[in-house]
Amino acid sequence: AQKITQTQPGMFVQEKEAVTLDCTYDTSDPSYGLFWYKQPSSGEMIFLIYQGSYDQQNATEGRYSLNFQKARKSANLVISASQLGDSAMYFCAMREENYGGATNKLIFGTGTLLAVQP
Amino acid sequence: ETGVTQSPTHLIKTRGQQVTLRCSSQSGHNTVSWYQQALGQGPQFIFQYYREEENGRGNFPPRFSGLQFPNYSSELNVNALELDDSALYLCASSIVLAGQETQYFGPGTRLLVL
Numbered sequence: 001a002q003k004i005t006q007t008q009p010g011m012f013v014q015e016k017e018a019v020t021l022d023c024t025y026d027t028s029d030p031s032y033g034l035f036w037y038k039q040p041s042s043g044e045m046i047f048l049i050y051q052g053s054y055d056q057q058n059a060t061e062g063r064y065s066l067n068f069q070k071a072r073k074s075a076n077l078v079i080s081a082s083q084l085g086d087s088a089m090y091f092c093a094m095r096e097e098n099y100g101g102a103t104n105k106l107i108f109g110t111g112t113l114l115a116v117q118p
Numbered sequence: 119e120t121g122v123t124q125s126p127t128h129l130i131k132t133r134g135q136q137v138t139l140r141c142s143s144q145s146g147h148n149t150v151s152w153y154q155q156a157l158g159q160g161p162q163f164i165f166q167y168y169r170e171e172e173n174g175r176g177n178f179p180p181r182f183s184g185l186q187f188p189n190y191s192s193e194l195n196v197n198a199l200e201l202d203d204s205a206l207y208l209c210a211s212s213i214v215l216a217g218q219e220t221q222y223f224g225p226g227t228r229l230l231v232l
Contacts, residue, residue, distance in 0.1 A: 004160075037223075043206055044120075045161070045223035052218070091160050104151055104212050104221055105174055108160030 002027045004092050004109035011114050013082045020067070021077040021112045023092030032096050034075040035106065036066065039089040048090075051075055082116045089113050122147075122211050122224035130230045131199050139194040139227045141209035149212040150192045151221060152184060156205045167192060204231045 003026040013019040025034065036048040051059045051066045059066045067076040079086055090113075093106040121144040131137050143150060149168045153161035163176035167186035181197040190211070196203055206228050210221040 033218075035220075043208075043226040043228070045208060045210070047220055047222060050218055050220060093160075104149055104166055104210075104219065105163045105176070106151075106153075106161070106210075106221060107163070110158075110160050 002029075002094060002096060002107050004094050004107055006092055006109035006112050008112045009110075011112055013079075013114065013116055015084060015116055015118050016081055018078060018080045019082055019114065021079070021090050021092075021114065023075045023077065023109060025073050025075060025092075025094050027073075027094065027096060029096045032094055034066070034068070035093040035095065036064070036075075036077045037091045037093060037108075038086075039091060039111070041088070045091070049077070079114075084116050084118060087114060087116045120222035120224065122209065122222055124207075124209055124224040124227050126227060127225065128228045128230075130232065132232050133199055133201060135199050135231075136195065136197045137199060137229060139196075139207050139209075139229070140191065141193070141211075141224055142191045143209075143211035143222075143224075144213075145190060147190055147211035147213055150186055150190075151210045151212070152192075152194045153208045153210065154178070154203075154205045155208060155226070156202075161208055164194070199231045201231050204229060 005024045032053045034051045038046040049061045065078045089111045091111045092109045151166040152164040155161040166174040170186045186192040206226045208226045210223045
């Protein structure tokens with residue numbers, strides 16, 4: 001069964017420091033995509049970064065980078081130079097590219113609450 | 119700004135009632151998905167619509183139904199509301215950017231069932 005595991009319910013980080021949020025996944029499908037979303041207290045899910053299972057290089061988007069270790073089935077999010085506005089819930093999600101006709105179904109983890117301290 | 123809007127933002131219903139939640143996305147977003155997010159959990163996939171037809175469904179009973187319209191708006195209908203239906207309901211529309219199809223979410227509707 002497809003599954004996303006986020007083992008860190010909460011994390012603290014000092015402003016301007018880097019932080020790594022852990023994500024492991026389980027799938028038997030060779031083709032899949034991994035996503036990270038940020039959810040502030042307002043509720044909206046904000047897309048941060050994407051990594052395809054066949055991508056050779058780790059994805060980067062500004063201060064966000066994804067540490068993709070395929071053999072270990074992990075896709076950790078690294079946020080560099082943390083800012084107070086980064087305080088939010090962060091969700092790792094997976095999409096199996098060959099899921100029937102609904103190729104957009106996302107499977108989410110339970111999230112990690114990040115608190116950035118001044 | 120994702121261009122995905124949802125209404126209403128908050129809603130209170132009583133058990134047994136019916137509710138309709140609405141989502142509007144941008145032109146060209148042919149696929150819309152709906153998710154239920156219970157408190158303290160990650161979102162759970164309800165179903166997806168592509169060009170006005172349902173083409174994928176999660177583990178939700180038939181009292182959860184939907185519609186998608188030609189103007190890129192969609193609805194989620196829930197009949198016979200139960201207390202456990204209290205959640206944040208998110209819709210997401212998909213767009214292909216740089217060869218990658220990504221879902222962009224609306225702000226959600228918070229439903230409370232009493």
